[in-house]
Amino acid sequence: MPPHSGLDFPDVDLTDAFCGGGGSSEGAREAGVRVRVALNHWPLAIKVHSVNHPDAAHDCADLSQVDPRRYPTTVMAWFSPSCTNHTIARGRRRHVDATLDLFGEVLPDAAADRSRATMWDVVRFSEYHRYRIVLVENVVDVREWILWPAWIAAMVALGYRFKVVCLNSMHAQALGEGAPQSRDRLYVVFWREGDRAPDIDKWTRPxxxxxxxxxxxxxxxxxxxxxxxxxxxxxxxxxxxxxxxxxxxxxPAVRPAADVIDRSRPATRIGDRARPLAEATMRHIRDGLAAHARPTDSGGLTVPDLVLPYYGNTSVRPVDEPLPTVTTVDRHALLLGGEVRGVEDLRFRMLTPGEYAAAMAFPDTYRWQGTKRERVRMAGNAVTPPAARDLVAMAVEALTGQCIEPRRSDLTTAA
Incomplete structure (x- = not known):
């Protein structure tokens, strides 16, 4: 059990409607809120959540198929539904996650999708339970969803007012440190008309x-x-x-990736690998070396530890910057530097599930289960606890009228 933040609001409870590995629930706990109900369709995610949040009631269920009356009404609800922009309804073929990854593992069918819950389940559950605060987390691109105006209108028709918040998890620093990762997400904060509006500026400005x-x-x-x-x-x-x-x-000052890197773990010198790295990977590494290496008096190079992302156009970066966005599969390699003669002297390894969990800002005491790939999936699917912590605390302040003072960050490293 992680140390308690000191906040405690026993009369405020929360339904975590896509609890996953428990990032949103962990953030709620750090904000002093009791997670009463936790729901997810993946049995392993429910198992992990129940180990870390034993006081919550758990149900392994597909939210899109259950009646909201099945669950008790809580003061607040947190929803992290799947991104509607990328469903079959948009004419895109759903990705089937059945190929071997670098861990040599395949995920079970139950883990293939982030969530079977949809944005419309937010409306269904809110219509019945009339939560006083509803927090919805999704990718930024959900704002481009063609039915976004209709979805917002449905919640307004239920008597809610709302505010859209775009927050990068490394800047979620109101009640403590942010995540050592650049992770952009969109949050929609709903509160019932007539209730006090949350002070969003107070809680989201680093x-x-x-x-x-x-x-x-x-x-x-x-x-x-x-x-x-x-x-x-x-x-x-x-x-x-x-x-x-x-x-x-x-x-704003942010936490670096170095905060989560375990330098004691073994890494293989690139020139000694039995299986050479792909040419595209080597090209990125050479580019990173050219950008960050410095010549030494002996004719060699001094290279800082670097992170190599395996997606998009993201380039190699030093570990004194935040980690690029953690995804649901292992997509970050560590290049251990020092004084080298060339690329072949760099040591290479993939980040571990524990390092990914730390990059999401889960506490060290958090207990995980499953294969390496399943653990990476759960971490990458999660809400970062700092973002949930600050937004839930913001909501509690509005609900209770009790002023909660943000804490000063001790960060000194800027990215």
Whole structure:
């Protein structure tokens, strides 16, 4: 059991309607809220959740197929439904996760989809239970869903007001440190009309040092296109100084990937590998070496430890920056540097499930089960506890009227 945050609100309980490995529930616990009901369709996820949250009632069920009356009504509910943009309804073929990964394992059918719950299950459950606060987490692209206006309208018709929040998990720092990972997600906060609105600015604006004002400020989100106020950090928005005459672009301090790297684990020298790395991988490594290596007096190179992502256009980066977004499969390699003569002297290994869980900001005491691949799947599917912690605390403050003071971050490393 992780250390308690000191917050305790026994009269506020929560339904975690896609509990997964338990990131949203862990965040709720850190915010002092009792998780009363936890639901998921994957038996292993329910098993892991029940071990770490034994006081919650658990049900292994497909939310899209069950009657909301099956469960007790709680004050709050958290939903992390599957992204509707990528369902068969959009004409895209659903990915079948049946190939061997680098761990040599195949996931069971029950784990193939993130969740069988959909955005419309949020409406079904809210219609019956009339939760006072509903928190919905999804990928940023869900805002492009063709039925987004209809979905919002349905919740408004039920008597809810709402606010869309775009938050990167590394900036979720109101009640403690954020995750050592750059992870953009969209959250929709619903509260019942007539209730106090949550103070979203108070809970989602990270502290940053403004060099022009020479003081620490609560940075404000500045959208590059004001007509599109949603998206990803640095792509669609920046953080700026809130001072009217300043508005300097700021970079909040964040945790580095180095916080989760276990350097004691063995890694194989690239030149000694029995099976050579793919040419595309080697090309990325060479590019990373060219970008980050420094020559030594002896004619060699000094190279920092690096992270090599295996997806998208993300490039090799030093471990003193946050880890790129953790996905549901192992997609990050570690390159251990030091003084080398060339690429062949770098040591290479994939990140472990434990390092992925730490990158999601699960506590070290969290207990996992399953194969390596199943553990990576659960971690990559989860909500980062810091994001859930801050948003649930924000909701509790609105519900109870009790002022909860955010804590100052001790971070000093900027990314």
């Amino acid at each position: 502290r940053a040092h403004c060099p022009r004002c020479d003081r620490t400020v609560r940075a404000v989100q500045a959208w590059k296109n004001p007509d599109r106020p949603y998206g990803r950090y640095r792509q669609q928005y920046l953080w700026r100084c809130p001072t009217t005459r300043c508005h300097t672009e700021l970079t």
